[in-house]
Amino acid sequence: MWTTLVYFLLVVSCAVSKTEYENVLDERNDFIQRELDMMLGNDITLSDNELKANEIIMDLKCKELDFGFQSPHIFNLSKHFFEYKDAVKESALYKIIQKMPKGAILHAHDTGLLSPDYVLNITYMENLYVCFEEDTMQLLFSDNIPKESCGTKWQLMHDARYSSVDVEEFDAELRKYFTIVIDDPHEIYTDINVVWSRFQQYFITTGSMFSYKPVWEQYFYDTLKAVREDNIMYMEIRSVLPPLYDLNGKVYDSVETAESYKITVDRFVKDYPDFYGAKLIYAPLRMVDASTVKQYIKTAKKIKKKMPDFLAGFDLVGQEDLGVPTKEFLLELVHAKDDLDYFFHAGETNWNGMSSDENMYDAIALGTKRIGHAFALTKHPYLMEEVKRRGIALEVNVLSNTVLKLVGDMRNHPLASFLARDLPVVLSSDDPGVWEADPLSHDFFVTFLGVASRHADLKLLKKLALNSLYYSTVKDKDKVVHEFEIRWTKFIDSLVKDKW
Structure with a gap:
């Protein structure tokens, strides 16, 4: 009798334990699925062919990640970009991303895009x-x-x-x-000020050479060519619009500099009709006083009046930690907000509660259409909610943030949090030529492999590319998105056919 009772109790105990185990397992799997459903790209449904392409891409991604997980000391993307920038170009995954249509570049500074060579x-x-x-x-x-x-x-x-x-x-x-x-x-580069000093010296050294009008125009033409070759179909370029000069002694003002850009874009689109053009964001330096910003705004309005379809909007640039806070220019910017669209740099800092990260408050209150960098946004939960509610795109530049000393290990970049929360992210590259990166492929590769979840797949890549068009100011947006879908389908078909 006792033997039978003990046996019965053991069976009941095992049954209860098994049920508890299954409950925990189910809840664990539910947690994972809920997070996947929250991730950027969750609204994308893959076609049968895209699912086949996804298998190829995810196989390559998981092999690299699994190898890095087992051998973290040799995982490239945990190191400094300078150590792996050339090596990753041999990766099959990198080559796929290079061929992938990437939509648009929306955050790029004009004379920092081409290589030192x-x-x-x-x-x-x-x-x-x-x-x-x-x-x-x-x-x-x-x-x-x-x-x-x-x-x-x-x-x-x-x-x-x-x-x-x-x-x-x-x-x-x-x-x-x-x-x-x-x-x-x-x-x-022991701290952010040291590397920023070297970074700014590049622009100081090259400024007068680039401001020679024939060089200025050819550099931009060749920038558009490099962007197109990296499978990008449109861009928005930020420029301080310096005065240009020629050998005859003529000096061209900022409005004329903008005109030279417009002429160059028109020439390029005529030569390459499959490229959908470029627009200008006038982005002068923030290390000035309020009266100077007032003059900047006058210049921006002149450009808009003369080239309304070419000027996308206005920004202020420079190292935020050392620059004048946006709040110092609030009066001037408020008066101009009905006439100009804003695309402010804000939160490009590691600090919390300082003037540099509080620039994000000003940017959002001023109605900015996008925020450049927003690196510090994860420390501001209310602003994160506002960004999503208002549909303010975050122009994230992962490589810029690592080479300019905001983050040492790409896996710790706050973009991981943005992606997990389905914030409106747009990937860009800032000044890729200065650190010898491709126009956009390096940033996409590093994001996909080193920042995003291991579970993030082709849906994320497609969504990031589409976001760059959705949040752009490109003319005939529906037409451009339709053309992107055609190019994307050809890319997927080629990937599946070649099987890599």
């Missing part, structure tokens, strides 16, 4: 003078020796190059001025 090639042009001064250099096009101040002496770049002992070594040293890539970034 491209910039170096400009120094072979005629009439370029150089002034070497200790660790700095001035570059200026002129038909005579420049009258501008020089601590040593002005000389033609041609003469300086070919009077050197070794031309290759001369060019190698010159190239260092056109990139922030170095061998030991952790030792040299």
